Amino acid sequence: ITTVEEITVTAQRREESLQDTPIAITAFSKRQLETQRVENVMDLLNQVPSVNIAPWAGSRVAPNLFIRGMGNLNTQSTNDMATGIYIDGVPVGRGIGLATDLADLERVEVLRGPQGTLRGRPSPAGAVTMTTRRPDLGEVGGSVSGSFSDADAQNYQGALNVPIVKDTLALRVAGVKNTNEGPGGKLLNGDAPEVDDEGLRATLLFQATDELEFLLTHHYMDRAIDNFTFVEGAGAGYNG
Secondary structure: OOOOOOOEEOOOOOOEEHHHOOOOEEEEEHHHHHHHOOOEHHHHHOOOOOEEEEEEOOEEEEEEEEEOOEOOOOOOOOOOOOEEEEEOOEEEOHHHHHHOEOOOEEEEEEEEOOOHHHHOOOOOOEEEEEEEOOOOOOOOEEEEEEEEOOOOOEEEEEEEEEEEEOOOEEEEEEEEEEEEEOOEOOOOOOOOOEEEEEEEEEEEEEEOOOOOEEEEEEEEEEEEEEOEOOOOOOOOOOOO
16 A cells, blocks of 8 residues: 655645645645755755746846746846745745755745735745744654765754643754855865855744644844856956
8 A cells, every 4th residue: 555645735824735725836845855855945946847046147145036937037126026935924035035944844835826815925926935843842852964965065954842841832943054065166276166054943832722822933044155256267366
């Protein structure tokens, strides 16, 4: 007997089965994210049909995100993005959302089509929603993982869940450290471009009653990019 994992989504602001949701969705569960070893949002979206990520002026800080051919051609525009990015229901900017490392996430959903009615911001192309793992009120637990590659890429992730008051108050802390080679050329002395990401998230869950709960989250992210632009000739005097 083959058992198929049921994926629960919240595309309509309530938990329901992916098969019962009348919206075009591509969803990735926690198990799929771990199995495929996808470490950041940009790598994940490159696997989604009808989604395209295009660099803008050679920058990886705020690339263009297109769903079904719709997106923002001007990254300096003050208008709302055609594609919305949300972390736990909170809208974030394109630079922050696409730079997020996938640490301790419950699921990621890519919604196609207008989402302004349910999300509160005009998103005519669609939306990308990331849902982090909630604290467990009953058990202490955690996880640690790491990966390496011959391209000087390293990724470390960890999470710890601690019930402070059983069935009432719990804290979950997750962190990620990611380093890999960035875009661009190399300096004459051999220095290579590098992208260095750090992230820390702390989530506190207070279950006041069976019908009332409070969820507080602090999310810190930092990205440092050493990017050396290609130049004609030897490059001396132009790129340091």
